[in-house]
Amino acid sequence: MSSSYLQPITLKNGLVNIKNRVALAPLTNGQSHEDGTLGEDELHWLKMRAEGGFGTIISCASHVSKTGQGWPGQLGIFSDVHIDGLKTLARNIHEHNAILIMQLYHGGARSPEYLTGQSPWSASKHLYKAGDKSIAVKEGSEYDIDQVIDDFVNAAQRAIKAGCDGIELHAAHGYLLHQFLSTETNQRQDGWGGSLKNRAKILTTIINKIQAISQENFVIGVRISPEDKYTFKGIDFDDSLVLAELLEEQSIDYLHISTWDAKKTPEKYPLSNKTVIQFFREKCKIPIMVAGEIWTIEDAENALYEGADMVALGKAGIGIPNWPKLAENEHFQPNKPPYTESHLQNAGLSHKFIDYMKKWAGFVVN
Numbered sequence: 285m286s287s288s289y290l291q292p293i294t295l296k297n298g299l300v301n302i303k304n305r306v307a308l309a310p311l312t313n314g315q316s317h318e319d320g321t322l323g324e325d326e327l328h329w330l331k332m333r334a335e336g337g338f339g340t341i342i343s344c345a346s347h348v349s350k351t352g353q354g355w356p357g358q359l360g361i362f363s364d365v366h367i368d369g370l371k372t373l374a375r376n377i378h379e380h381n382a383i384l385i386m387q388l389y390h391g392g393a394r395s396p397e398y399l400t401g402q403s404p405w406s407a408s409k410h411l412y413k414a415g416d417k418s419i420a421v422k423e424g425s426e427y428d429i430d431q432v433i434d435d436f437v438n439a440a441q442r443a444i445k446a447g448c449d450g451i452e453l454h455a456a457h458g459y460l461l462h463q464f465l466s467t468e469t470n471q472r473q474d475g476w477g478g479s480l481k482n483r484a485k486i487l488t489t490i491i492n493k494i495q496a497i498s499q500e501n502f503v504i505g506v507r508i509s510p511e512d513k514y515t516f517k518g519i520d521f522d523d524s525l526v527l528a529e530l531l532e533e534q535s536i537d538y539l540h541i542s543t544w545d546a547k548k549t550p551e552k553y554p555l556s557n558k559t560v561i562q563f564f565r566e567k568c569k570i571p572i573m574v575a576g577e578i579w580t581i582e583d584a585e586n587a588l589y590e591g592a593d594m595v596a597l598g599k600a601g602i603g604i605p606n607w608p609k610l611a612e613n614e615h616f617q618p619n620k621p622p623y624t625e626s627h628l629q630n631a632g633l634s635h636k637f638i639d640y641m642k643k644w645a646g647f648v649v650n
């Protein structure tokens with residue numbers, strides 16, 4: 285019997301079969317075109333990961349509104365002009381018997397005016413600190429909220445038209461849906477703010493509407509940051525556990541927990557003998573995917589042992605395109621960063637992506 289991460293998994297009561305439990309985490313890579321259409325380099329690097337055995341390929345955060353873009357060269361899904369590229373992507377991923385999940389996102393406060401031509405908006409008015417700059421962020425109007433909900437639903441519709449297997453709503457890492465969940469960036473007094481249920485309403489409304497337009501085999505996942513990290517504040521760990529229950533009641537297909545370290549205990553309970561994953565596992569039964577410093581077979585096995593159903597590899601997926609295939613050998617030891625530029629080129633990264641990775645301390649050899 286092969287190791288648990290290589291075991292298949294089914295979602296949606298058996299309607300979706302995935303050949304293993306190893307996913308490529310969503311990774312912004314700057315390799316698409318200025319108008320958001322799929323770039324050859326983005327196609328190439330993702331295709332290589334499907335070829336390398338990842339059962340699930342999650343796209344980079346793809347903006348659902350033109351004004352929701354956060355990074356140059358980001359893949360877009362806000363217009364029908366994007367559908368052809370996504371069809372090509374889906375076809376290439378399916379050729380290797382993997383599934384394609386599009387990560388849908390809007391940057392909110394973190395969509396800079398130089399990219400979008402508009403000053404950013406969020407749940408509430410606030411000052412967003414980007415490095416040494418402070419950016420004034422407007423409070424979204426009812427119209428903005430209705431519009432962005434439609435944008436998420438239309439983006440999911442495009443993913444369906446393109447033949448993708450599902451979508452993942454990016455409600456983590458300080459972007460718009462996360463800004464609504466946070467008590468720091470959401471101080472609204474109306475139905476979109478206040479209680480956790482209200483702060484989650486934009487997310488739950490989007491899920492409802494996507495469920496209404498999609499077939500029963502279309503996967504809907506949600507990615508969350510379960511606790512504060514870096515400069516983004518306002519998420520309470522216990523609230524996140526309640527959010528998981530809310531999402532389970534809404535019958536999402538998987539919950540993706542972004543911990544940045546799958547082995548960690550919650551910041552709120554540093555003396556606990558339980559990891560973040562174990563807390564979530566005790567709280568809900570929905571399939572859980574976890575990401576964060578999974579490099580070795582042992583890391584993957586531990587995460588699954590503690591209650592995750594799938595693991596998502598970020599940096600390991602960048603440096604080792606065929607991690608799942610190599611991990612068929614129980615003696616596999618990953619080659620860890622720093623990587624040389626030629627190693628990364630061989631791993632299917634363009635110069636643009638390599639330059640981007642130079643910002644991640646210790647990833648690329650100086």
Ligand SMILES: Cc1cc2nc3c(=O)[nH]c(=O)nc-3n(C[C@H](O)[C@H](O)[C@H](O)COP(=O)(O)O)c2cc1C
Pocket residue numbers: 309310311312313343344345387454456457507542544575576577578596597598599600641644
């Ligand atoms: C270059 C890079 C780009 C990323 N882009 C995204 C993204 O588009 N969406 C997202 O949810 N997370 C993004 N992340 C976070 C990863 O998905 C992952 O959660 C994180 O890197 C921790 O996993 P790891 O330790 O295996 O890298 C990014 C991380 C890196 C290194």
